[in-house]
Each structure stands twice: as C-alpha cells, then as structure tokens.
Amino acid sequence: FGLWEQRHPEPVMDLHLLTRKVFVAGRLIVALHNLAMYALLFELPSALDKVLGLGTQQSGPLLGALMVSMVVASPIAGRLSDRLGARLVAVTGCTVALAGISALVFVPLETARSAIPGLVLLGLGIGLSSSPAQASAMSAIPPEQSGVGAALLATLRYLGGVAGIIVLGFVWSGSSDHQVALAEHQLTLRCFSVSLTLAFLCAFLLPKRTPTVSTPTDGAPAR
Numbered sequence: 001f002g003l004w005e006q007r008h009p010e011p012v013m014d015l016h017l018l019t020r021k022v023f024v025a026g027r028l029i030v031a032l033h034n035l036a037m038y039a040l041l042f043e044l045p046s047a048l049d050k051v052l053g054l055g056t057q058q059s060g061p062l063l064g065a066l067m068v069s070m071v072v073a074s075p076i077a078g079r080l081s082d083r084l085g086a087r088l089v090a091v092t093g094c095t096v097a098l099a100g101i102s103a104l105v106f107v108p109l110e111t112a113r114s115a116i117p118g119l120v121l122l123g124l125g126i127g128l129s130s131s132p133a134q135a136s137a138m139s140a141i142p143p144e145q146s147g148v149g150a151a152l153l154a155t156l157r158y159l160g161g162v163a164g165i166i167v168l169g170f171v172w173s174g175s176s177d178h179q180v181a182l183a184e185h186q187l188t189l190r191c192f193s194v195s196l197t198l199a200f201l202c203a204f205l206l207p208k209r210t211p212t213v214s215t216p217t218d219g220a221p222a223r
Contacts, residue, residue, distance in 0.1 A: 026137025031160030039164030050181035069123025097125025
C-alpha cells in the first residue's frame with residue numbers, strides 16, 4: 001500500500017506528509033493521548049469492580065469527570081494558542097495530563113472518589129493540548145492537502161486508541177484477586193504515563209506561533 005501510494009499521482013494517503021516534523025508531532029500528540037484515554041475508559045471501570053467491588057452503574061459516571069474536563073478545556077485551548085502560541089499551550093496541557101495520570105498512580109484506589117482529581121486533570125490536559133496540536137499540524141501542510149491531512153489525523157487517532165487496547169490486553173488480565181487486580185491497575189497506569197510522556201516531548205516540536213495562511217481572492221495578493 002505504501003509503495004503504491006508513493007507512486008500514484010493522487011494518493012489516498014500522501015505518505016510524504018509524514019516527513020513534515022510539525023505535522024507528525026501534532027498527529028503523534030493526539031494519537032498518544034488517545035492511546036491512554038481510550039484504554040483507560042475500558043480499564044478503570046473494570047479496576048473499580050475488581051478492586052473495590054463497584055458495579056458499572058457506580059463506576060461508569062466517574063468517567064464523566066474526564067469527558068467534561070475535556071469539553072471545558074478544548075475551546076479555551078484554542079483561544080489561548082492564538083494568543084500564547086501552540087507550543088506553550090500544548091506543553092502546559094501535556095504537563096497537566098501527566099499530573100493527572102501521576103495522581104491516579106500515586107493516590108491509593110481506596111474509594112471511587114479518589115480517582116476523580118486524577119481524571120479531571122487528565123481531561124483538562126488532553127483538552128488543552130489537543131487543539132493546538134491539531135491546528136499546528138494542519139497549518140504545516142499546504143491548503144490543497146488539508147483533506148488528506150485530516151484523513152491522516154483520523155487514522156492516527158484511531159490507531160492510537162487501538163494501540164491502547166492492545167497494550168491493555170498485555171498488562172490487564174481482569175483477575176478477581178484484589179491484590180493482583182490492584183497491581184495490574186498500577187502497571188496499566190504506568191504504561192499510560194509512558195504514552196503521555198512521549199506526547200509531552202512531541203509538544204516541544206510544535207511552533208511557538210501557529211502561522212496563519214490567507215488565501216488571495218479576486219486577484220488580491222496573499223498576505
């Protein structure tokens with residue numbers, strides 16, 4: 001598929017875009033965040049069930065803390081990146097996400113509420129960093145390739161989620177033994193922290209300012 005796409009005059013997936021540093025960095029941030037987020041959506045309810053004996057009706061609503069935080073942070077991140085630059089906002093978001101996963105690792109899972117602070121920080125961090133990462137990636141490619149670029153974004157986003165489930169399958173057995181389940185939960189969170197650390201490093205490759213491209217109309221010169 002790769003060889004065919006490189007030779008075709010109008011490829012479905014232009015692999016040459018993967019040679020653009022900012023484009024790849026922005027895409028990797030989104031993919032690495034999704035690796036941790038999607039896998040956590042599967043793992044945490046199971047962990048709360050095995051470790052604390054909570055059913056899905058009790059543990060499921062906790063995930064709302066993650067989702068609501070992302071929804072709140074995403075539009076704010078867009079405005080901040082316009083004012084402060086994509087790199088600063090993305091690095092800050094990745095730092096907050098790392099603080100969230102660290103809270104989940106180091107705060108003992110004694111009650112369901114003990115996971116809320118970590119989930120809130122994780123959601124805020126992912127929401128803050130995703131918008132500037134995507135905007136920077138799209139600004140790094142020509143406008144005529146924006147469709148292919150958006151397709152690559154969707155592809156890598158879901159590949160990140162699939163990779164997270166694969167990692168989860170290796171480290172989480174769903175054991176009913178309390179101590180085993182707790183140990184596997186901690187190991188899973190540490191795997192996610194590696195993913196978020198890589199996203200943090202990728203954030204430094206984003207531009208300090210997201211360039212704006214104006215398209216000339218009616219013969220007016222581009223600015």
